[in-house]
Amino acid sequence: MLRGITIFIILSSIVFESNARSHSVCHQCDLPTLSIAVNEVSHGDTLMLEKGIYSSPGIEITKPLTLIGKPGAVLDGESKDYVLKVLSDSVFISGLEFINTGKSYTKDYAAIYIHKSSIFTLSNNLIKGSFFGILVEKSKNGQILNNRVLGNATREDQSGNGIHLWDCDSILISENKVSGMRDGIYLEFVDGSKIIKNYSHHNVRYGLHFMFSNHDQYARNKFEENGAGVAVMFSKWIRMENNRFINNWGTASYGLLLKEIYDAEVLNNTFQENTLGVYVDGSSRVNYSGNTFRQNGWAIKVSGGCYTNVFTRNNFLGNSFDVSYNSKMNDNTFNSNYWGSYAGYDLDKDGTGDVPYRPVKLFSYVVNKTPETIVLLRSLFVDIINFSEKVSPAFTPDDLVDLSPSMQVFK
Amino acid sequence: MIKIFKYSFSDLMRSRWSLVYLAFYLLLGFVLLFLNNDLSKGIITLMNVIVILTPMIGTIFGVMYFYNSREFTELLLAQPVKRSVIFFGQYLGVSISLSLSLIIGLGIPFLAYGLFRSGVIVNFLLLLSSGAFLTFIFVALAICIALFNTNKIKGFGYAILMWLFFAVIYDGLMLLSMMVFADYPLDNFALVASFLNPIDLSRIMILLKLDISALLGYTGALFQRFFGTNLGLIASWSMLVFWTFWPIILLIRKAQKKNF
Amino acid sequence: MIQVKNIQKSFGKLRVLDRVSFDITESGIVSILGPNGSGKTTFLKILLGMVIADKGFILYQGQNISHSHRYRNKISYLPQIARFPDNLKVKEVISMILDIRNEPANPESLIELFGLAKYMDQKLGNLSGGTRQKVNIVLTFMFDSPVIVLDEPTAGLDPVSLIKLKALIKREKSKGKIILITSHIMSLVEELSDEVVFLLEGNICFKGTVEKLKAKTNTEDLEHAIAKILES
Incomplete structure (x- = not known):
């Protein structure tokens, strides 16, 4: 359903912007690499990436563009840098696979980095083995739909978050699946946003982490076996x-x-x-x-x-x-x-x-004081002291x- | 031995008390399931009941049977049968008939409420087997006490005291000492102490099923290893088997020396 | 056949048997006599392995009986008090013992002899003491054992049954068996015994025939002979 809506939005944007054109990108095409393609095409154009692995560490998108990946189109960050840096409004990215971001203790390398953007859509992308998955800063009115972020983090200090929003407004995060990251979804200073129907599991720290964010709603998500x-x-x-x-x-x-x-x-x-x-x-x-x-x-x-x-x-x-x-x-x-x-x-x-x-129960008070006493849970003696506390509460x-x-x- | 077992068993199965015991479990099972209409909830309630009740019934029956079957024992002693066989056969007779009352008494209501169609069959088997183990353990302990005390009243008193000790007093002492020594690391103590009491041991196996989320909340590494892996389950089962064996061995050794 | 060597047994501080030794080599009826608490029953129970001696041992056909149970195949025992599981029927207890011993036996003639047929479906708990003693006798004599141990066999029996029992004992004796009896009925002992073992305070103070005992004490009958021993 969401996929349908996204494609509809993307297609309608292609149709209604009369001067926008669509270009294929592939190793044998006129536009053989993503960096050439991004530079060559004009404002509002669409890039269709054919199957293939595109070396693309730190590619910056500075004008409104639509990137659509055909099955098997992979963007490789070569473990050096961000993969895509979106620094413009109205960018749509769909159907791409992202691998190998850089890892750093000083920079938050992400597969998709969005900065000061308004009206963006990320949909149906697959992100594997990245430090951060999707990192969005100072942006608003965006949608992050039906993406998958798969990591294999084991330690908090050596891993980044799956979907990380900082200082954003009115973002919809829906039907994404995040696992094996530090926090599945992280929001800091994010207002008026919705987090719906995501599945966040097996993350090292939190499934979902809110800080200093107001007027948000999260609903119908599933959080399973996270830290x-x-x-x-x-x-x-x-x-x-x-x-x-x-x-x-x-x-x-x-x-x-x-x-x-x-x-x-x-x-x-x-x-x-x-x-x-x-x-x-x-x-x-x-x-x-x-x-x-x-x-x-x-x-x-x-x-x-x-x-x-x-x-x-x-x-x-x-x-x-x-x-x-x-x-x-x-x-x-x-x-x-x-x-x-x-x-x-x-x-x-x-x-x-x-x-x-x-x-x-009195026993919960006892366990707070002396945690090892938990082994006496459900014993007759504990039932007796619980009962006596029930009759006349003292603790x-x-x-x-x-x-x-x-x-x-x-x- | 099969013969001795057969006679003790058929004698017991015909006795009024076995029927009362069976009827009690039937009633308990049906009432619980009728009130809850939920097998897994019934099992949770029963787990709490069984950990206390089967040792009590085992203790009382064990002592009672031993004193009441003195004639039978003496009759057998003059026959060409080994002493260990006589006592072990009688012990099996009591334990198995009690366990059977438990299994049939709870089995029928649970089957009637669709045990096989539910996902709780493993928990139910755990419930029955820990009940059966406790029966075996406490019947053996009770017969030991009876062997050591020729005086009926005294033997009965000691046996009830033993049950009370394992069921309530032991946990009270354990809780008290843990609160007194709260400043010291206690996870070793807590586990070892629980292992030295068969009732606590079965209770821990039930906790492993029902309260694992709470047990893993505690920071101690030993707890984490014990409750977080299969170690806990394996250790508890082997300890329970050990608990079943030593009173039997004590029983047979004492029986070899006893005068009739 | 039966050799008793230095048997010693105490219950608490009370010494019941003190280094008792004797042999029974020939078939016949041996009566074990003595006042109450002199250790007669204890001795029989040691022989049957029901009581464990503190010291000493008993050889049965040259084999030490401690830690053995097979020799009891060759002993039939009539306990002093006829006590059975109350909720067993007479026929059940008979078939149970038959089943456990698994030896050729002939209970029917004994049942007939003591007129027990009508009690076969009764529970033992409902029987009178005498009837239970008859069941006891059936259980003892139905096997063809070379040794028979009778602890107060006449308790509760009516005169008719007593006569039948005496005949039975004599019949078994005639088959060349060893029969050990304890009894307080001196006339019975005098009538049946080939040999008497007299226990006093845990010791044997006489062993020999009834005639020798009378001669030794210079008395007319057994009752007086015993009274004399006890007085001296």
């Missing part, structure tokens, strides 16, 4: 909907980290088998609703000053710990959630339990209760 799922830091007004956070295992690994986040919405996401489902640190006025937490180590871990967050209509199913606090203070509301370990009853048949539920926030726990799982 940690998604880190959202120092940002405001972020909507997170219908994403899946799966199998992010490891020490302090989590599905979603919210650090210094204000006024965000976390809706209808699924957190499954993560060491921490959501790790909330110093975040306030965040709504959590309709999420499902299944078989996580800790579904929700709250630390630092978190105020007036609301958790409602979420499902908590088979987590080792539902909610964990590191203090006795609580200013957040838990209401009308479904708790798998709720043992109460509903005599008046109104669909909510008649006995309040305390999601914070856990006594006002942290769900007064109307749901009897039914929310669909």
